[in-house]
Amino acid sequence: MQAAVMEAFQESLTVKEVDDPEPEPDGAVARIDSVGVCRSDWHAWQGHWDWIDYRPEPPHILGHEPVGTIIETGPQVEEVEVGQQVAIPFNFGCGHCHLCRTGHENICENHIGLGFSDEAPGAFAEKVHIPTADVNAVPLPDSIDPKTAAGIGCRFMTSYHGVAHRADVGRGEDVVIYGLGGVGLSGVQIADALGANVIGVDINDAKLEKAEDLGAVETVNANEVDPVDEVTAITNGGADVSVDALGIEETTRNAVHSLAKNGRHVQLGLTTEEESGEIPLPVDLFVATEIDFYGSLGLQPSHYPEMLDMIRTGKLDPTELVSETISLDEIPGTLEDMSEFNTIGLPVCNEF
Known part of the structure; x- marks a missing residue:
C-alpha cells in the first residue's frame, strides 16, 4: 500500500510503498476513507511529547484521525464486520483493564496512541490496523455520510x-x-x-x-x-x-x-x-x-453514540470545520504549513 512515512523528525514525509497491515487475532484492518491532518501530527513529526510517551521512532506512519471501511478481521473479532464504515479513535483501549471496564477506555491502563506509538502505525496510508477492534472501531450509522464522517476525528x-x-x-x-x-x-x-x-x-x-x-x-x-x-x-x-x-x-x-x-x-x-x-x-x-x-484526552469509543446522535440530528455539523480536502501526496506539504500556523479548520485527506 501507499503511505506517507516519517523517515526522520522534521524532514518531509516520504510517500512510498510499504507492507499492508495484517489483522491481529482480535484486530481488524480498515481501508482509509478519510484522515485528518492535525497539529498533533505536526508535534509528533517535530519529535515532541516523549514526556507522555507519544514520540514514535522513525521510520513511522503518522495520522490519527481516520474514518475507514473494514476489509479484514481477525478470528476473535465478534462484533465488527467486513464492509462496515467505522470511526477509529486514536486512543486505543485494551477492553480488559479497570479503566476500560468503567468507561474510561480513552485513558486505558494499556493505552496505545494511533500514529503516536511505535506499535500502532498511523493512518496516513491506504490501510490501517485497529487493535481490539470490538472496542476501538466505532460503526457509523448510515445516516452519517462520508463527507460528514471525515470531520469527526481527533x-x-x-x-x-x-x-x-x-x-x-x-x-x-x-x-x-x-x-x-x-x-x-x-x-x-x-x-x-x-x-x-x-x-x-x-x-x-x-x-x-x-x-x-x-x-x-x-x-x-x-x-x-x-x-x-x-x-x-x-x-x-x-x-x-x-x-x-x-x-x-x-x-x-x-x-x-x-x-x-x-x-x-x-x-x-x-x-x-x-x-x-x-x-x-x-x-x-x-x-x-x-x-x-x-x-481531557480524546473520547471514549463507548461515548461516540451521543456525539453521533447530535450530528445525525443536525445539532453539530463537522463539515463546517473541514477547510480543504487533499490527496495522500499533499499530506507532507500540509503538515509543513502548520509550522507557520497556515491552516484554518480541518484539512482532510480523502484521495489515496
Missing part, C-alpha cells in the same frame, strides 16, 4: 469530550476558548450547540471570523487588547468555563485568569518542546477561588 471528538463531559458545559454559561485551530473551532461549535455563550480568542483574524461563523457571540484578538481584561469585561467578572486549545504557557495562564470564581478550566492543548509538559500556574488562585482544572 480534533472534533477531543473537543466534544472536553466541553461536553469534562467541563459539562450547560445552557447560558460563558465559555472562553483560547486558540482557534481545529480543536478550538470545534469547541466553539460544540459549546454553542450545548447552549453556551462562546468567546473565541486568537491572534488570527481569519480564525476569529470562522469562530463567529461557528457560533461565537464575541471574539477577541489577543494582539490588539489584553485578552484577560477583555474577557472579564465581556462576561461581567469572568467566564464559567475556559478552554486552552493551544498548549503554550501564555494561553494556558490567560485562560485560567479569565475565569470567574468557581470556574472550570479544561486543558485540551498539549505543550511544545519549549514547555516540555510543564507550565507554571496560579495554584493559590485555584484554592482561593475554588477553580477546577481538568485534563
Whole structure:
C-alpha cells in the first residue's frame, strides 16, 4: 500500500510503498476513507511529547484521525464486520483493564496512541490496523455520510469530550476558548450547540471570523487588547468555563485568569518542546477561588453514540470545520504549513 512515512523528525514525509497491515487475532484492518491532518501530527513529526510517551521512532506512519471501511478481521473479532464504515479513535483501549471496564477506555491502563506509538502505525496510508477492534472501531450509522464522517476525528471528538463531559458545559454559561485551530473551532461549535455563550480568542483574524461563523457571540484578538481584561469585561467578572486549545504557557495562564470564581478550566492543548509538559500556574488562585482544572484526552469509543446522535440530528455539523480536502501526496506539504500556523479548520485527506 501507499503511505506517507516519517523517515526522520522534521524532514518531509516520504510517500512510498510499504507492507499492508495484517489483522491481529482480535484486530481488524480498515481501508482509509478519510484522515485528518492535525497539529498533533505536526508535534509528533517535530519529535515532541516523549514526556507522555507519544514520540514514535522513525521510520513511522503518522495520522490519527481516520474514518475507514473494514476489509479484514481477525478470528476473535465478534462484533465488527467486513464492509462496515467505522470511526477509529486514536486512543486505543485494551477492553480488559479497570479503566476500560468503567468507561474510561480513552485513558486505558494499556493505552496505545494511533500514529503516536511505535506499535500502532498511523493512518496516513491506504490501510490501517485497529487493535481490539470490538472496542476501538466505532460503526457509523448510515445516516452519517462520508463527507460528514471525515470531520469527526481527533480534533472534533477531543473537543466534544472536553466541553461536553469534562467541563459539562450547560445552557447560558460563558465559555472562553483560547486558540482557534481545529480543536478550538470545534469547541466553539460544540459549546454553542450545548447552549453556551462562546468567546473565541486568537491572534488570527481569519480564525476569529470562522469562530463567529461557528457560533461565537464575541471574539477577541489577543494582539490588539489584553485578552484577560477583555474577557472579564465581556462576561461581567469572568467566564464559567475556559478552554486552552493551544498548549503554550501564555494561553494556558490567560485562560485560567479569565475565569470567574468557581470556574472550570479544561486543558485540551498539549505543550511544545519549549514547555516540555510543564507550565507554571496560579495554584493559590485555584484554592482561593475554588477553580477546577481538568485534563481531557480524546473520547471514549463507548461515548461516540451521543456525539453521533447530535450530528445525525443536525445539532453539530463537522463539515463546517473541514477547510480543504487533499490527496495522500499533499499530506507532507500540509503538515509543513502548520509550522507557520497556515491552516484554518480541518484539512482532510480523502484521495489515496
